[in-house]
Amino acid sequence: MSSLWIKNGRVIDPASKRDGTGDVFAIDGRFVDSLSAADKKRAKVIDAKGLVVAPGLVDIHVHFREPGQTHKENILTGSRAAAAGGFTTVVCMPNTSPVIDNAGTLQLVNAAAAKAAVRVYPTACITVGMQGKQLAPHGTLKTNGAVALTDDGLCIQSNELMRRAVEYAKMFDLCVLDHCQDDSLTEKAVMNEGAVSTRLGLKGWPHAAEDIIVARNIILSHYSGAHVHMQHISSAYSVELLRRAKKDGVRVTAEATPHHIALTDEALATYDTHFKMNPPLRTEADRQAIIAGLKDGTLDCIGTDHAPHSPDEKDREFDYAPNGIIGLETALAVTLDVLVGEARFKLPYVIDLMTRRAANVLKLPAGTLAEGANADVCLFDPTEQWIYDATKGQSKSRNSPWHGKKLTGRAKTTIVGGNVVFDDGAIV
Numbered sequence: 362m363s364s365l366w367i368k369n370g371r372v373i374d375p376a377s378k379r380d381g382t383g384d385v386f387a388i389d390g391r392f393v394d395s396l397s398a399a400d401k402k403r404a405k406v407i408d409a410k411g412l413v414v415a416p417g418l419v420d421i422h423v424h425f426r427e428p429g430q431t432h433k434e435n436i437l438t439g440s441r442a443a444a445a446g447g448f449t450t451v452v453c454m455p456n457t458s459p460v461i462d463n464a465g466t467l468q469l470v471n472a473a474a475a476k477a478a479v480r481v482y483p484t485a486c487i488t489v490g491m492q493g494k495q496l497a498p499h500g501t502l503k504t505n506g507a508v509a510l511t512d513d514g515l516c517i518q519s520n521e522l523m524r525r526a527v528e529y530a531k532m533f534d535l536c537v538l539d540h541c542q543d544d545s546l547t548e549k550a551v552m553n554e555g556a557v558s559t560r561l562g563l564k565g566w567p568h569a570a571e572d573i574i575v576a577r578n579i580i581l582s583h584y585s586g587a588h589v590h591m592q593h594i595s596s597a598y599s600v601e602l603l604r605r606a607k608k609d610g611v612r613v614t615a616e617a618t619p620h621h622i623a624l625t626d627e628a629l630a631t632y633d634t635h636f637k638m639n640p641p642l643r644t645e646a647d648r649q650a651i652i653a654g655l656k657d658g659t660l661d662c663i664g665t666d667h668a669p670h671s672p673d674e675k676d677r678e679f680d681y682a683p684n685g686i687i688g689l690e691t692a693l694a695v696t697l698d699v700l701v702g703e704a705r706f707k708l709p710y711v712i713d714l715m716t717r718r719a720a721n722v723l724k725l726p727a728g729t730l731a732e733g734a735n736a737d738v739c740l741f742d743p744t745e746q747w748i749y750d751a752t753k754g755q756s757k758s759r760n761s762p763w764h765g766k767k768l769t770g771r772a773k774t775t776i777v778g779g780n781v782v783f784d785d786g787a788i789v
């Protein structure tokens with residue numbers, strides 16, 4: 362029997378409405394409400410004085426590039442980046458090479474996930490080859506461990522096929538995660554369409570391309586009763602559409618990334634490709650609307666869209682550089698800075714957005730310190746100021762706009778199933 366005793370920290374567990382100085386106990390990988398005197402004697406004791414003791418963070422949107430693009434990241438290095446950022450549960454996207462659209466590839470991913478530093482759950486493709494033409498075998502994908510279906514990176518353009526997809530997925534109680542983009546409106550687009558794209562002479566990606574697909578998905582969810590989750594919402598009007606849909610009881614959920622709440626398209630003024638992502642950074646009004654959407658629950662959670670790329674790929678002409686940034690190791694600090702520091706959210710609510718609410722979207726067994734739950738913990742210092750050095754991170758890639766920047770708030774110790782996997786800057 363192994364026991365764990367975390368003492369003296371500020372324990373915040375929104376799921377059990379806990380916020381105060383206290384103890385957290387675990388035996389054999391699960392939380393318990395108390396330890397016997399004998400268990401206390403042999404417990405591993407962690408002094409959390411000055412730290413917040415929260416459930417391990419949950420991210421339902423990461424790209425770990427395995428199989429096929431492991432020069433950017435693999436499941437082990439990605440999971441270490443997660444641990445370093447305080448995350449204990451992550452959901453990886455299937456746009457690998459080959460894509461994850463069959464049982465064999467899922468089994469390969471599951472085998473790698475079994476050796477990862479944190480809990481890694483795979484998703485699988487909605488369509489065969491992620492080509493948006495023919496449905497993948499959803500039932501088989503679920504049987505082999507897929508926790509949701511997505512063609513993330515691409516968006517199914519045919520409304521008819523998307524209708525079949527959500528109805529078929531619903532039969533297996535699987536959520537469809539959608540990257541909302543009408544391709545006919547975004548051909549060759551590299552940034553948000555607006556005043557800044559005009560000034561910079563770059564081809565614009567109008568938010569209407571996201572709004573149209575968000576509306577389409579709301580309509581199909583309303584029509585079929587299927588659960589559709591909108592990934593990385595970037596547009597104010599999409600937030601408004603989702604707000605109304607939720608009010609109407611439509612079964613939709615949505616996420617926002619740390620970069621879309623922290624940055625705007627003004628950051629592209631220097632043509633730095635570390636600010637190039639899809640969907641693109643948008644205007645201040647969009648950023649404010651996303652924050653408001655998180656505040657009133659229109660947007661369910663934070664998802665990083667951790668997207669590793671090698672330096673030679675990112676260091677190219679703006680038009681040709683790939684989209685995306687890494688985010689697992691900076692997500693907590695960036696989110697705290699915007700939502701607590703700037704927008705004055707209460708700290709427990711921000712933790713809720715990064716733990717229980719994220720887990721709930723896909724019904725994952727994570728996001729609480731309650732008795733019986735997996736003993737996954739994130740201990741962080743909400744006030745520590747530090748300079749993020751992407752070259753010293755756990756991810757294989759370094760493509761972060763926060764490299765060299767001062768951040769506030771840092772994961773100190775990460776615990777998965779009662780075992781310390783990250784402590785004081787190093788993987789254990």
Ligand SMILES: [Zn+2]
Binds near residue numbers: 513515540592639640
């Ligand atoms: Zn995407």
